[in-house]
Amino acid sequence: MPEKRAGARGVRVHRYAASAMPVNAYLVETRRGVVAVDSTLTVSDARRLRQRADDLGKPLRAVLITHAHPDHYGGSVEVVGDDDVPIIAADGVAAVIRRDDEIKEGIIRPMFGDEWPRERRFPNQTMRDGEAISFDDVSFTLMDLGPGESPHDSVWLVGDERLVAFAGDAAYQRMHCYLADGHWESWLANIDRLRGQLAPEAELHFGHGDPAPSWPFDWQEVYITTFIEAIQAADWSDPAAAKDDVVRRMTAYLRGGELQFLMELSVEPVAAKLGLLPNAR
Numbered sequence: 001m002p003e004k005r006a007g008a009r010g011v012r013v014h015r016y017a018a019s020a021m022p023v024n025a026y027l028v029e030t031r032r033g034v035v036a037v038d039s040t041l042t043v044s045d046a047r048r049l050r051q052r053a054d055d056l057g058k059p060l061r062a063v064l065i066t067h068a069h070p071d072h073y074g075g076s077v078e079v080v081g082d083d084d085v086p087i088i089a090a091d092g093v094a095a096v097i098r099r100d101d102e103i104k105e106g107i108i109r110p111m112f113g114d115e116w117p118r119e120r121r122f123p124n125q126t127m128r129d130g131e132a133i134s135f136d137d138v139s140f141t142l143m144d145l146g147p148g149e150s151p152h153d154s155v156w157l158v159g160d161e162r163l164v165a166f167a168g169d170a171a172y173q174r175m176h177c178y179l180a181d182g183h184w185e186s187w188l189a190n191i192d193r194l195r196g197q198l199a200p201e202a203e204l205h206f207g208h209g210d211p212a213p214s215w216p217f218d219w220q221e222v223y224i225t226t227f228i229e230a231i232q233a234a235d236w237s238d239p240a241a242a243k244d245d246v247v248r249r250m251t252a253y254l255r256g257g258e259l260q261f262l263m264e265l266s267v268e269p270v271a272a273k274l275g276l277l278p279n280a281r
């Protein structure tokens with residue numbers, strides 16, 4: 001169900017919580033237009049997101065992408081449709097999306113079938129750290145984070161006061177997390193940067209989970225270290241048993257947590273990165 005939240009001066013932020021999997025996209029409503037932030041994973045969700053934008057009765061101005069994962073860029077083709085609307089991302093985010101899309105096709109097609117768009121549309125306008133672009137006098141400033149949760153993450157800051165920010169998956173709101181890209185050390189450094197650079201009163205919007213009264217950065221740090229410790233504690237002489245052990249520890253740590261499949265997809269890649277898989281020794 002879409003939710004509406006009051007935003008900073010002159011904009012309203014509407015959250016679109018996808019139904020195929022718990023991932024959020026957002027519509028930033030300005031006086032005369034709408035800017036989408038991320039585009040969900042599936043055809044159906046992306047079409048509903050676009051419908052929601054159309055229901056606001058204002059033209060779509062742009063799609064901004066936070067980071068290089070398919071649950072955030074995959075639906076862009078459906079959101080944009082036939083309109084001449086730019087899809088904007090950090091240089092590095094755009095490059096990784098192009099580089100990895102074919103690999104993602106191989107992983108996501110078997111899971112989601114025709115709901116994973118046959119044609120994906122990639123960012124066609126890129127920006128650098130600190131650059132801003134305005135729509136209806138509302139500025140959107142890019143904070144380029146580099147590797148983190150994905151191979152390339154960024155944050156979009158809205159307005160000159162930067163009191164609204166879209167932080168992608170820099171932190172999940174108490175759901176299982178995807179660590180398979182292996183950049184958890186820079187992810188932790190990104191969290192430190194965000195803590196230091198975001199206005200303390202800023203309203204942050206994330207890619208997964210319901211809005212929370214406080215920033216989820218402390219929780220995210222503990223999740224990351226708990227996961228890495230669980231991998232290190234497992235006995236990798238039997239990889240299947242080791243994976244079961246990690247999954248058991250993490251589901252005990254976050255009982256009933258959604259997106260468990262993302263965590264499960266991360267176990268072997270992280271073990272490999274740590275040199276723990278027998279065939280990697």
Ligand SMILES: [Zn+2]
Nearest residue numbers: 069071169207
């Ligand atoms: Zn995500």
